[in-house]
Amino acid sequence: MKILGIESSCDETAAAVVEDGCRILSNVVNSQIDIHSAFGGVIPEVAARSHLEVVVPVIDQAVTEIGGWDEVDAIAVTTMPGLVGSLLVGSLTARTLALIKNKLLFPVHHVEAHVYANFLTEEKQPEFPVLALIVSGGHSQIVLFRDHGDYTLTGQTADDAVGEAFDKVAKIIGLPYPGGPAIGEIASSGDQFKYRFPKAKMANKYDFSFSGLKTAVLRAAQLEVGKDHTFPSSGLSELLDETQRNDFAASFQKVAVETLVDKVILAYEEFQPKSVVIAGGVAASQKLRQELSERLPIEIKYPPIELCTDNAAMIASLGYFLASKVQPTNPRDIEVQPSISMTKTAWNLK
Numbered sequence: 001m002k003i004l005g006i007e008s009s010c011d012e013t014a015a016a017v018v019e020d021g022c023r024i025l026s027n028v029v030n031s032q033i034d035i036h037s038a039f040g041g042v043i044p045e046v047a048a049r050s051h052l053e054v055v056v057p058v059i060d061q062a063v064t065e066i067g068g069w070d071e072v073d074a075i076a077v078t079t080m081p082g083l084v085g086s087l088l089v090g091s092l093t094a095r096t097l098a099l100i101k102n103k104l105l106f107p108v109h110h111v112e113a114h115v116y117a118n119f120l121t122e123e124k125q126p127e128f129p130v131l132a133l134i135v136s137g138g139h140s141q142i143v144l145f146r147d148h149g150d151y152t153l154t155g156q157t158a159d160d161a162v163g164e165a166f167d168k169v170a171k172i173i174g175l176p177y178p179g180g181p182a183i184g185e186i187a188s189s190g191d192q193f194k195y196r197f198p199k200a201k202m203a204n205k206y207d208f209s210f211s212g213l214k215t216a217v218l219r220a221a222q223l224e225v226g227k228d229h230t231f232p233s234s235g236l237s238e239l240l241d242e243t244q245r246n247d248f249a250a251s252f253q254k255v256a257v258e259t260l261v262d263k264v265i266l267a268y269e270e271f272q273p274k275s276v277v278i279a280g281g282v283a284a285s286q287k288l289r290q291e292l293s294e295r296l297p298i299e300i301k302y303p304p305i306e307l308c309t310d311n312a313a314m315i316a317s318l319g320y321f322l323a324s325k326v327q328p329t330n331p332r333d334i335e336v337q338p339s340i341s342m343t344k345t346a347w348n349l350k
Contacts, residue, residue: 003073003319004016004103005317006076006093008082010086012030014030044086048085051089076107076108078090078113083338087338104328105331115143117311118277119317120303128145131271131275131276132276133263133277135260137166140210140260141157142267144267149347160211165211166256167179169183186250187246192250195220198213199259200259265296268297278300279303281310283308
C-alpha cells in the first residue's frame with residue numbers, strides 16, 4: 001500500500017510517498033529555516049504564507065517521482081498539533097486532493113509520527129514493546145508503545161520542551177536559530193564542567209522541566225560578564241568571548257542531555273522494553289546519541305538525521321499503520337487541532 005504523506009505543522013512543507021510503512025519512494029522537503037532564522041524563531045503568519053506558496057509544487061514533485069496519482073492508495077496528513085495556520089494549509093490541501101482524486105484520508109498526530117521515522121527501514125524494525133523518547137522544539141515525552149496505537153504516555157515536560165530550551169539558550173549566548181545544531185557545533189570546543197547547572201526534580205520521576213536550567217544559564221551568563229539579574233538577555237552575547245560561549249554551550253548541553261538520558265534509563269529499567277528509539281528534531285543530537293549508546297544495556301539504532309526533523313515520510317509511515325486498524329476519515333469532517341495530546345487521536349476512536 002502506497003501512502004502519500006503531507007506535513008505542514010510548523011516551518012517545513014513536505015510531501016512523501018511511502019510503501020508498506022517502511023519503503024520511501026519519494027521524499028520532498030521545503031524548509032523555511034533561512035526565512036525564520038533572521039527572527040530567531042518561527043513567525044506563524046510568515047510560515048503559513050510560505051506553505052501556501054509551495055505546498056502544491058511539493059506534493060506534485062513527490063507524486064510525479066513515483067509515476068503519478070494512480071500509484072497513490074491513500075493520503076495521510078498532519079492535522080495536530082502545530083501552528084493553526086500552517087496546519088490549515090496542509091489539511092485543506094489534503095482534503096481537496098482526497099475528494100478530487102478519490103483517495104482514502106487519514107489524519108495524523110505530528111508528535112506520534114516522529115516515532116515512525118524509526119520504522120522507515122526495510123531492515124529490522126523496532127520490536128514491541130518499544131520505549132520512545134520524543135524530543136523536539138515543542139515536545140519532550142517518554143512513551144511506552146505496546147503495539148501500533150497501543151501506548152502510554154509515561155512522562156512529559158512541565159514547561160519548556162528541550163528543543164525550546166536549546167533555542168533560548170542559543171539566543172542568550174549569541175548563536176543562530178535553530179539552537180540545537182548551533183550549540184552542538186561549538187560545545188565540542190568547550191569545557192562541559194565549567195558551569196554547574198541544576199537538574200530539575202519532579203513529582204513524577206519520568207517528567208521533565210527545562211525552564212530552571214534555562215534561567216540558570218541566563219543568571220550565570222549575567223554573572224560572568226559582571227551584570228546583575230536586571231541586565232537584559234539580549235545584551236549578553238556581545239559581552240561574551242568565544243571561550244565563554246563555548247563553555248556555556250558545552251555545560252548546558254551536558255545537563256540537558258543527561259536529564260533526558262537519566263529518565264530513559266529509569267524507564268528502561270522499570271518497563272524492560274525490547275527496543276528503545278528516539279524521535280524528533282533533538283534526536284539528531286550527536287551528544288544524545290552517544291550518551292544513550294554508552295548507558296543503555298541494549299543496542300539502539302538511530303534514524304537518519306534527515307528523518308529526525310519534520311518530514312512527510314514519517315507521516316506516511318504512520319498513515320500506513322493507521323490504515324491497517326482504523327477507518328479513513330471523511331475529508332469533509334477533518335478539523336485541525338493545534339494543541340492535543342497524542343493519547344486522543346484516531347487510534348482511540350477505532
